[in-house]
Amino acid sequence: MPHTPRVPDHRVPNPRVPAAERRAMLVAAGVEIARAEGGRAVTLARVAEATGVTKPVAYRLFDSLADLLLQMERHVLAGYETVVTGALERAAARGASRAELLGVLAAAYVDHSLGAGEVYDTVSAARTAAEHVDQHVFELPASAPQLAEALGIPPDRRTGTLVAFLGAADNLVAAVQAGVLDRDTAVDHLVALFAPQLPAGGRP
Known part of the structure; x- marks a missing residue:
């Protein structure tokens, strides 16, 4: 079975995390996904899942x-x-x-x-x-x-x-x-x- 690189867990369960901090966490999660799987593997849904936020939140944070x-x-x-x-x-x-x-x-x-x-x-x-x-x-x-x-x-x-x-x-x-x-x-x-x-x- 091929080895799948492990992407670090950036989940932030606290709903009171400031938007700028949450945005930075999504960016960091995206970089880790790109490092492990390549840039084409990055989606807003993937970084939302990696950080524990909903997809609508991710779409509000990025255009x-x-x-x-x-x-x-x-x-x-x-x-x-x-x-x-x-x-x-x-x-x-x-x-x-x-x-x-x-x-x-x-x-x-x-x-x-x-x-x-x-x-x-x-x-x-x-x-x-x-x-x-x-x-x-x-x-x-x-x-x-x-x-x-x-x-x-x-x-x-x-x-x-x-x-x-x-x-x-x-x-x-x-x-x-x-x-x-x-x-x-x-x-x-x-x-x-x-x-x-x-x-x-x-x-x-």
Whole structure:
């Protein structure tokens, strides 16, 4: 008999749970379903059952399945931001140079993408299908100005540099997943690509 991955139980029997908290629980349940079974397995009925709410409640909390999947994408992206900014803050507290911070950023992004990237991709593909459009979410992280400032990137080049970094990083991660590169080589290439963008001078 094939093994069916176990989806964690997010049931919330308390009817007084605030709507925002219940919405967050539904999103988290959807991410776990996508992780175990793929994004196409996510439905409003499934997340309602997983969290112990009725289907009408789930439909009141989200405009549509596409809305739920969009919030799931943002949930995964928020995880990236937490991991990356945490790694940078710890390195900065140790007095890391800008070049060292770039290495920390590259390693943290690649490592987290290798763990969470497949979930993001399957959720994004399901949302695209649900909306019948060929469109992905693209939002610079809220911490983008902080990241750019830590690396010393001038304000007039921050957006372009960060967009280029994310694009290069995602493609290098895809190469690792395909077996074309190993993880360390991908990180080294990412650092080599963007080290010339750092201003002269050792530390922030």
